[in-house]
Amino acid sequence: MRSGYDLSRMIDAPLRHTTRSLVRLIKSIATDTTFAAPSALRAAQQLHSHVRKVGLLSNEFISSALISVCSAIGFVDIARQLFDEIPDAGLVARTAMVRAYVTVDQPAEALQLFRATVLSGLSPDPIALATAISACCQLGSLSMVKMIHGYIIGSGIVIDPFVSTQLIKAYGNHGKLDICRHLFDEMPVKTLVTWNTIIHQCLKHGAIELARGIFAEMPERDVVSWNTLMSGCSQVGRCREAFALFHEMELSSEKPNKLTLYIVLSACASMGALDTGMWLHAYLGRSGLNSDGSLDHCLIDMYAKCGSIEKALQVFEGARVRSLYSWTSIICGLAMHGQADHALHLFFQMLEVGIQPDDVTLVGVLNACAHGGLVDQGYRFFSFMEEMYGLEPKIEHYGCMIDLLGRVGRLKEAYNMISRMPMRPNAVLWGTMLSACKVHKNVELGKVVAMELIELDPSDPWPRLMLSKIYAEVSDWGSFMKLRKEMNAVGLRKTPGCSSIEVNGEVHEFLAGDSLHSQIEEIIVLLENIEAQMQVT
Structure with missing residues (x-):
């Protein structure tokens, strides 16, 4: 047996194992990456057989571990068979089976079992309640969320932070931000996960100022807090705020991770902030966050969208490992810059090295054909998408x-x-x-x-x-x-049209007909001088 356990010896002398060691042994089947799913299932069934033989199936911690392992490796039907064998299954086993259904995205079955659990007279604990609410989120049923919430209130159950956080997520998924805020405000104890969840829901529904206000009140922040707010600002076009948050984060005790840099590089691409993007490229080199090249495609995309296809190509050519995302980013970037022949050349090169394109790659290829006026090639790629690459044309391809x-x-x-x-x-x-x-x-x-x-x-x-x-x-x-x-x-x-330009690391935005820029007078004088010189020449 792998993971330091000898399964045959355990079978020969099962009673020598404590409940804790058996649970640990069972769970190791799902976490041991050397097991393929069929082998893991055989190991789980073998353990189940001997647990039944020695009369330990009624031990809910052991039976629950078996249920969790079977669902984790993709065999929820067998998990249900195990559950049905448990004599007088209690709350632990029932919750494990509900969670198993949630794991494999079967929320209706999960909620049906949760309902049967409540009707049996068992009082669900916070783990059972949170699991049921997760099933409601999967099912997309606001009425079920309200029913469970009503049951909690009617039963006088004290809601812990874990359950409250799940309720905030569930109501937020249905746009009920006012209820989310009420739940959040009423919580006597808020975990960091709770703070991050309410900020995410505010941003999800466009309440960016509310999100910023809650962020400012946080007693502590982790990298998820910073990334969530930066991403929210970037997605609504407030990229300068995302940059400011990044610099503020640098001064805090929390260090950026790869997702942080992905968000900020995407903001640079949206704003055309080439100088900031180049600084971030250097920062990646110093920090080692891109040592595996996983952010190369972000750099390629940023340089291409900021107008420097040469630097995008440098990153691509210098990449030690070229992922599908890197190939796609450079193909799309070249297409954007009108270099159709180069884009198609790289596409064929990508196929030669055995990398299959995805939907986005084909958008780049078709864009290259459009910018190059290559009608026949465009028709050919479009017609063969499904036959050659297994990709059904989407509206973007049309x-x-x-x-x-x-x-x-x-x-x-x-x-x-x-x-x-x-x-x-x-x-x-x-x-x-x-x-x-x-x-x-x-x-x-x-x-x-x-x-x-x-x-x-x-x-x-x-x-x-x-x-x-x-x-x-x-x-x-x-x-x-x-x-x-x-x-x-x-x-x-x-x-009114809007444009932006980066000067000395600062992004300046201009709106058509707007005169609010702090240097508008100097800008007007400069434009008049340029116009006068153009008339002379």
Whole structure:
């Protein structure tokens, strides 16, 4: 027997083992990586047979360990058979079986057994309650969450931090942030996990200021706390706040981990903050956090999105191990920079070394074809996705094909492809099509596409604005003025454009028509000087 135990000797003299040693032996089957699942199952069944033989099956700690092991290695049906053999199964064994169902994502069966446990007269402990609430989260049933919560209140059970945290998560999954906050505020004792959970739920539902306020109140923080808030800021476009949090974290006792750097590098990519990204690249080298190269794809993506495809290639070429993510990042980056031939060359090189592409890789390949005007190659990749790579085209892949056909002026083909899609086209796809209609001055098709977009979101001024530009391109001033009057009548206004630039490590944001920048006067003077020099030359 592996893991330091001799199974045959245990079988010969099972009574020499204490309950603790037997439980430890049983659990070692699931944790020993040298066991394949069938071998682990045979070992578990062998132990079960001898536990039954010596009359220890009624020991709930031993039987519960057997149930947990069987479910952990993927045999929940056998775990249930073991459970059914237990005479007068108590709370420990029942909770183990409920947890087993949760482990294999069978929440309905878990809740059915929990209900039977309560009806049998057993009073669930915090572990049983938290496990049942986890099953509610899997099932997505708010009514079941409320029933269990109501049972807890009605039974007078004192809710411990573990159960309260699970309730916060469960209610948060259904958007009930007010209940989450109430539960949190009423907790006399809050664990670090509880603090992190409420912050996550606030960010999940867009309450970023509330999350920041709770974060500021935390008596202690771990790396999860920092990462959660940084990620939340980054995802809503508040990347400068993510950078500030990272620097604040550096000054704290908590050290960044790989996820921290992933979040901040992604923020750099979103903001185009090349200088900060280069500093982070150097930081990775000093800290050793990228010693295994697992963050190479983040660096490649950051450099490509910040405009430095040369540095992205340097990272890729210097990588000791090239994962699928690294290959995908460089292919997508080259496609973004219009280097279609190089992107496809690397794609074929990736296939040669035996790495299979995923959905995102094929998006990069199709984007390369679009930017390079490679219609035949694009059709070939798109057509063979499922046959050659086992990938069913998603809406993103259709979007790439619409972009490709639109760029080369094959608008009817693009529209027909949209019409034959197995899924409903979204606003991004129709928007790509409308932009192509503008480029190629196709008024009739532009009207049809614009109406599709207006139907999706009547309050969005963009399709009407684009259509008016198409009218202007073909000098149809009557239709142009009519559409502009219609926009003014219903009060539609274009959302101001926003751009950002990094100067000396600081990211500056500019909004169209905005004059709030602290150096706006100097900027205006500089722009006027540039304009004057351009007129002279």
